[in-house]
Amino acid sequence: MANDYHPYRTHRRRKKTRAGRLGLAGALTGALGITAVAATIVIIRPGGDPGGEARPTLAGQGSVEAGPSVPSPDAGPPLNFTTPEGYGYSLAAVEAGTDPAPLGATKPPPPGTTYAYADYILTNNQRRPVLLDYPADLFMPKAQVPSSARERCMPQAGIPDDMCTLPNRSEVTARIGGAEPPVDENGTMMIPAGATYLVRIASELPVEDGVSADDLRLFVWNARYTSDLTGIELAFPDDAG
Template identity: 70%
Template sequence: MSNSHNGYHSHRRRKHSTAGRLGLAGAVAGVVGIAAVAGGIVFLRTGTDTGDKTARPSLASQGDSGAQGSAGPAPKAGPPLNFTTPEGYGYSLAAVRAGTDRHPLGATQAPPDGTSYAYADYVLTNSQRRPVLLDYPADLFMPRSQIPPSALERCMPQAGIPDELCTLPNHSKITARLDGSKPPIDDNGDTMIPAGASYLVRIASDLPVKDALSADALRLYVWNARFTSDRKGIELAFP
């Protein structure tokens, strides 16, 4: 009987232990299941938030680029001249200032000793009541005598411009938006100037000039056939 009794109690203990293990396993499974559900909810919410953020248009897609110059008042400028392209885009240009600088457009490679870069500033205005293509009609000219020998062959004359002047490779950049003008906008890949907007533009040479070059010797001309029908250079007078 004792064996039977001991066996009975032994069986009850094993059954109780098994039930305990099953209960513990069920509890753990329940916790894991709840955690999985909670994790699924968090994942779905995160995915939904990400989708919302992706769906919002960026500033770039709206054409609001902060890189297009800071806002400021219109500077003193020379007499404005009006130009119209064959497509019907209208622009007004007025020269502001010219000079030389070792870094006319910010972080650029410093020129060799004894040289600098030439630059000029002018006001570019959309003279129409509709957006027009962002273009830079003015070109910077300087005396050939002030070009280092290493860059002289890159300084090109142009028809309708005095023979003693030439233009080096250069690039232009909007440095300020004037009188509350809105920044350029994107129109299917084309950068447009909003109606009536005015910008301060700086054009700077990519190749150096001699340090002896004075600001008074620099000239701004519009000579491209898109803006002048007779291919004659039109000078923008400084104030």
């Protein structure tokens, strides 16, 4: 009777042996596969140094430069603004003037004209990132805008009737006190918590050469920042007394 079970036992041992060989072959194949994957990871690791540390860049979390770090300039009294989304900003006017290229290379203005600009301090006064936005707008006397551009110089509610704003653009030109640069969060530029920047706003259409710094004003008038349709002026240091 014992012999009756012997072939069965032998068959099981053979199955185990065959299974063991298959398992070993599978393990070797898996090990080779892992080695190949590991080799691939080393090849594509940033920096080209298999022994170095990889520094992955997370999509949507890159940053951009925002000019040099500078000391805080003299400025007028700061004013605080809050948007309906809860973003909070502090703004303070620094200076105004004219320049044929206030934001670097641009189309030269026609003879007898120049471009207007103003600088102001923009601060995220919250403990979280806020949208990089430019609340202030540059206004000039409508009488000192060339007739060719006067139709593009728009009055705004709550601003003196003799003043208007031309198409313009704003840029962060410096970081104040070592502030972190703006951060790109999924395609949206954000100001880090507590960061302070120097912003320049410049007209894209010319004004007459005779425009002086005293003629130019900075107002916050957009309904996102002021709900009573009244333009709020940012006083320059000399005006603040």
